[in-house]
Amino acid sequence: MYKLLLSWRYLKSRYIALASIVSVTLGVATLIVVNSVMAGFSDEMHKRLHGILSDVVIRSHDLNGLPDPQWHMDEIQKLAGDQIEAMTAAIQIPAMINFRDNIQGQWITQPITLIGIDQQTYAGVSDFSEYLLHPDNRQQLDFLLKENDYGRGKKDRFPVSGWARRRVSAEWQTNAANAQTQQDGIDAADIPASPFPLVDDSGIEGQGETVEGLDNGVPGVPFQSVDEPELVFDPATEQHTGIVLGISICSVRGRDADGEVMDYYFALPGDDVKVTFPNTGQPPKAVSDSFTIVDFYESEMSEYDSSFAFVPLSKIQDLRGMVDIQSGVKSVSTIQLKLKEGADLNAVRDKLQARFPIQQFGYQIQTWRDMQGPLLAAVQLETTILNILLFLIIAVAGFGILATFFMIVVEKTRDVGILKSLGAPSGGVMSIFLGYGLSLGTVGSGVGLVLGLLFVDHINTIAGWIEQVTGQEVFDPTVYYFSQIPVIVNPVTCVWVVLGAIAIAVIASILPARKAAKLHPVEALRYE
Amino acid sequence: MSSAFELTYPETPRQDNETQDSLHPRLLTSPVVLQATGVTKSYRKGKVEVPVLNGVDIEVVEGEFQAIVGASGSGKSTLLHLLATLDKPDSGEIFFEDNRIDNLPAASRDILRNRYIGMIFQFYHLLPELTALENVLMPVMINHGVVSYMMQRWKFRKRAKELLDLVGLSHRLKHRPREMSGGEMQRVAIARSLMANPRLLLADEPTGNLDRAAGEEIMSIINELNSAYDVTIIMVTHDMSIAAQADRTVRLAEGRVESVSFQS
Numbered sequence: 001m002y003k004l005l006l007s008w009r010y011l012k013s014r015y016i017a018l019a020s021i022v023s024v025t026l027g028v029a030t031l032i033v034v035n036s037v038m039a040g041f042s043d044e045m046h047k048r049l050h051g052i053l054s055d056v057v058i059r060s061h062d063l064n065g066l067p068d069p070q071w072h073m074d075e076i077q078k079l080a081g082d083q084i085e086a087m088t089a090a091i092q093i094p095a096m097i098n099f100r101d102n103i104q105g106q107w108i109t110q111p112i113t114l115i116g117i118d119q120q121t122y123a124g125v126s127d128f129s130e131y132l133l134h135p136d137n138r139q140q141l142d143f144l145l146k147e148n149d150y151g152r153g154k155k156d157r158f159p160v161s162g163w164a165r166r167r168v169s170a171e172w173q174t175n176a177a178n179a180q181t182q183q184d185g186i187d188a189a190d191i192p193a194s195p196f197p198l199v200d201d202s203g204i205e206g207q208g209e210t211v212e213g214l215d216n217g218v219p220g221v222p223f224q225s226v227d228e229p230e231l232v233f234d235p236a237t238e239q240h241t242g243i244v245l246g247i248s249i250c251s252v253r254g255r256d257a258d259g260e261v262m263d264y265y266f267a268l269p270g271d272d273v274k275v276t277f278p279n280t281g282q283p284p285k286a287v288s289d290s291f292t293i294v295d296f297y298e299s300e301m302s303e304y305d306s307s308f309a310f311v312p313l314s315k316i317q318d319l320r321g322m323v324d325i326q327s328g329v330k331s332v333s334t335i336q337l338k339l340k341e342g343a344d345l346n347a348v349r350d351k352l353q354a355r356f357p358i359q360q361f362g363y364q365i366q367t368w369r370d371m372q373g374p375l376l377a378a379v380q381l382e383t384t385i386l387n388i389l390l391f392l393i394i395a396v397a398g399f400g401i402l403a404t405f406f407m408i409v410v411e412k413t414r415d416v417g418i419l420k421s422l423g424a425p426s427g428g429v430m431s432i433f434l435g436y437g438l439s440l441g442t443v444g445s446g447v448g449l450v451l452g453l454l455f456v457d458h459i460n461t462i463a464g465w466i467e468q469v470t471g472q473e474v475f476d477p478t479v480y481y482f483s484q485i486p487v488i489v490n491p492v493t494c495v496w497v498v499l500g501a502i503a504i505a506v507i508a509s510i511l512p513a514r515k516a517a518k519l520h521p522v523e524a525l526r527y528e
Numbered sequence: 529m530s531s532a533f534e535l536t537y538p539e540t541p542r543q544d545n546e547t548q549d550s551l552h553p554r555l556l557t558s559p560v561v562l563q564a565t566g567v568t569k570s571y572r573k574g575k576v577e578v579p580v581l582n583g584v585d586i587e588v589v590e591g592e593f594q595a596i597v598g599a600s601g602s603g604k605s606t607l608l609h610l611l612a613t614l615d616k617p618d619s620g621e622i623f624f625e626d627n628r629i630d631n632l633p634a635a636s637r638d639i640l641r642n643r644y645i646g647m648i649f650q651f652y653h654l655l656p657e658l659t660a661l662e663n664v665l666m667p668v669m670i671n672h673g674v675v676s677y678m679m680q681r682w683k684f685r686k687r688a689k690e691l692l693d694l695v696g697l698s699h700r701l702k703h704r705p706r707e708m709s710g711g712e713m714q715r716v717a718i719a720r721s722l723m724a725n726p727r728l729l730l731a732d733e734p735t736g737n738l739d740r741a742a743g744e745e746i747m748s749i750i751n752e753l754n755s756a757y758d759v760t761i762i763m764v765t766h767d768m769s770i771a772a773q774a775d776r777t778v779r780l781a782e783g784r785v786e787s788v789s790f791q792s
Contacts, residue, residue, distance in 0.1 A: 001677040002669035009657035418653045421614055422720075423642025424670045425635060521614045525653065 002419070003428055007435035010408070011443070017436075020404035021444030023397030024501050028448025029455060031390045031497045032489075036456045038383045039493075040486030045379060048301040052308070053368035054088075054125035054336035056349055058356070060363050064280050065091065065322055065333035072335055079355055083343040086124030089332035091116035091316050095277035097309065099250060101266040108266055110249055112309045114277050116316035116332075119143065125338040128310075131299045132244065133158065134269070143242030143312050145294045150269050154298075159268060166270035166292075170236035240272060241315050242294035248306035250293075269293045275309070279320045287319055345369065394501050398508040401437065405512035409433065416516050417524025430517035437509025438502065445501035449494060456487050551589065551790055552775055558589040560626075561728055561760050562611060567620035567630075568783075569606055580606045582783035583620065588728070593754040593761045595771035598780035604764045605732055607780065611762065612645055612730050613637040625727070642671050646721030650733040652713040654705040660716045661701040664688040667724040691719035695749055711742030718749060722759070729753070731763040735770060747773065 011017070058076075060066040069089040076087065095114035100107055119141045123129040132138050133151045145166065151158025159165075250267040267273065272292050278284035291311060299305055317323065317330040324331065339348060345367040352365045369376065409416075416429055455462065463474040463485060550556065564586045570579040580603040588594050598604045609615045611622060613629055622630040629640060641647075654663045668684045669677055677684070692698055695715035705713050714734055721729055731750065735743035747770060753759040763774065771777045772791065779786045 001672055001674050002666060004674060005662065005669065006655070006657065013657050414653065415655055418655060419666075419670070420638075421612070421641060421647055421649075421653070422667050422670055423638045423640070425638045428670065522609050525614075525649065 003432045003435055006432045007439055010436050011439050014408060017404050017408060017440055020400045021440045023400055024394060024441060024444035024505060025448040027390060027394035027397055028445045028497055028501045029452035032452030032494055033455050034386050034390060035493045036487040036489045037485060039488040039490055042379045043488050044486045048299055049372045050368050052126050052128060052299050052304050053371060055339045055345055056337040056367050058335045058352060058363050058365050060333055065331040067324060067331045068329050069332045069335060080348050080351055083339050083348055084337055085340045086338040088118055088121035088125050089335050091313060091333045093277050095275050097273055097275050099267045099273040112249060113307045114275060115308060115310050116313040117310050118313045125336045131297050133296045137295045143294055145239045145270060145292055161269040165268060167236045239292040240290045241311060243291035244295045244297050244310040245293055246305040246308045247296040247298040248302060267293060269295055280322055289319055394504055398504040401505055401508040402511060405509050409512045409516045413519060413524050413527040416519045417521050420521035421525060426517040430513045433509055433513035433516050434506060437506045441502035441505025445498045449498055456489055459487055460484050555589050555592050555775060558591050560587055561590050562588040563623045565621050567610060567617045569610060569617050580783055584785055586778060588760060588762055590760055591758045592776060593774045595774035595777045596764045596780060597766060597771045597777055602780040603783045604780050608730055608732050608764050612647055613640055642667055643724050644727050646726035646729045648717045648721050648731045648734050650736040652717045654713055654716055656705050659702050659704055660692060660697060661688055663716055664691060664720045664723055666720060688723060691722050695719050710738050711745055714746050727760060729759050729761045731761060733765055
């Protein structure tokens with residue numbers, strides 16, 4: 001009984017000891033915040049990574065791809081049909097994209113990964129359609145240009161696009177072309193100014209810039225090279241084959257004059273682009289075709305957003321010549337599977353690998369985790385190292401407790417003598433100080449837990465304050481593509497952190513408690 | 529036992545007219561509570577052994593008030609600590625009610641101190657974080673676990689309040705030691721020493737740190753405990769006027785019993 005009473009009274013009366021556990025409190029709070037943020041990041045990453053990647057991918061590296069996809073799909077269905085929710089065939093090839101920058105008027109060339117998809121089944125294997133900007137396309141993609149309304153419900157400041165943009169743009173291009181062909185006696189002022197506010201904000205700055213840029217450059221006729229016969233193609237009413245571009249392929253994120261985060265678009269839905277990619281010839285030759293941007297794709301994974309471009313599967317098959325001459329069956333380069341909830345990814349992968357051995361077929365069969373393994377492992381490693389470092393901080397706090405406790409034991413030497421003279425056993429004296437350490441650890445980590453959870457709960461507000469005070473951006477959305485810091489509080493982690501901190505406090509109090517227990521009662525009583 | 533008693537103190541010089549050859553008649557038939565024979569103790573200061581007690585024999589009978597006097601450094605406090613089992617003698621034997629206690633294991637000595645021997649000190653030795661009442665309750669708190677204590681706490685608190693009432697501190701239950709005067713703290717210490725209803729009360733200069741009035745108050749309480757409640761008391765003091773109130777006075781000098789005198 002006296003142990004409880006004295007531990008409690010010491011806790012209440014020794015503020016210096018409470019000061020010594022502030023470090024425990026801070027350590028616990030930091031650990032909880034860091035773990036929650038890391039968990040949030042990695043969960044967000046998993047979602048994004050997995051969102052676009054289907055569960056299992058079978059890929060052929062052969063230029064001709066994987067012949068007779070239907071046969072493969074039937075085989076797969078036979079093999080693991082009970083675990084498969086959806087399946088689609090696709091083509092994935094490296095490609096180059098060219099388009100005209102509508103800010104500077106320059107041609108821009110970018111490497112991309114061109115993916116030919118079957119729009120009916122592709123949405124079934126990944127969250128692809130969720131990331132599209134046009135609300136109709138999010139329901140069902142059809143590779144047709146929409147009138148306008150891009151970004152509705154997602155990016156409400158998205159500039160005018162679609163047919164609304166294409167018609168005006170076509171008119172302006174015709175005028176500009178006419179101006180060029182007439183050549184003589186034309187003032188620069190006669191060339192019509194670009195009709196668009198070319199950034200997603202109708203700020204004066206963007207407009208001025210654009211007009212100036214265009215004044216200096218000579219407008220050309222895009223997408224019509226000299227040696228091609230002139231097509232009878234009316235860009236105001238017709239579109240090329242649709243292409244869905246990753247949003248970062250033709251935009252950059254930056255800040256406007258007020259420091260607001262802002263996207264600048266080089267091209268928008270409604271504009272035409274030219275894509276060049278290898279055909280299946282031996283050796284392969286480059287083929288190109290014009291496409292009309294029908295939508296943007298924004299997964300907020302910069303790796304995907306800056307390289308993926310989606311076009312209809314059959315169009316690529318035709319352009320590349322991926323057709324078996326005898327049977328007329330078109331081939332693909334990948335088959336993507338989505339498994340049912342709770343299915344074992346690795347088991348399905350192993351089954352498929354056994355059925356399509358690499359020696360015979362040369363297919364690479366991977367789960368999405370295999371494909372993003374290094375990235376996921378890096379995040380995991382980062383979390384582990386941070387945890388170790390932060391736990392070392394709490395261990396340092398443990399030494400603080402150790403020192404403070406030694407001081408308290410010295411200060412309480414006489415009390416120990418009194419207790420022993422009253423018949424308290426050494427073990428009892430020891431447990432007073434252990435109990436004291438336990439209660440300090442509990443209070444410290446309890447407060448730390450509450451602080452940490454509060455911090456996590458208001459992390460975005462706090463980041464905002466810090467930005468205001470320091471003028472330094474804590475969480476730069478132009479870098480991370482998240483507008484908010486993602487957090488996930490894992491109760492198990494919290495429990496472990498708190499238990500660990502309490503254990504450190506108790507361990508740190510063992511030595512002082514032993515010292516107290518070993519005090520000789522007579523000497524302790526004499527202690528002044 | 530009385531013959532052993534005679535042998536232990538062979539030569540008892542008469543001090544004055546008030547002294548006599550043996551204990552007051554009311555104590556002559558009392559059983560021996562505490563007995564020490566040939567107790568030696570020395571302390572080490574660096575490499576030098578400093579002898580403190582060189583073979584002390586002492587005997588205390590039930591209901592007796594015995595004073596141990598001597599100059600500073602005569603070993604009287606050390607002797608008291610040995611009797612209280614706070615320390616072990618180098619040689620010699622100590623018996624409590626015919627049981628040898630100087631070589632008991634630590635756990636048994638803890639129990640002995642907790643339940644059978646009460647102690648009061650010159651510097652009161654109250655726990656500063658606890659109130660007067662909690663200080664008095666300390667011995668039973670040590671003796672009982674949480675559950676057992678909580679089940680009997682009303683009984684314990686009643687007794688503690690009665691004891692504080694006995695020493696005249698019923699109005700000071702919730703006060704901390706630093707809010708009390710020296711005399712009051714010593715009275716709390718007395719109440720604490722009686723809490724476990726001990727057979728023996730050991731007092732180490734209980735008035736040594738108090739002014740005259742407070743010291744007399746404490747002495748009157750101790751005398752009352754001895755006469756009205758028959759508490760056996762061994763008191764170390766250097767104040768001869770206090771020693772004169774005892775039934776028997778043992779004078780120590782240079783680690784030996786120099787003389788024993790009896791008052792009527």
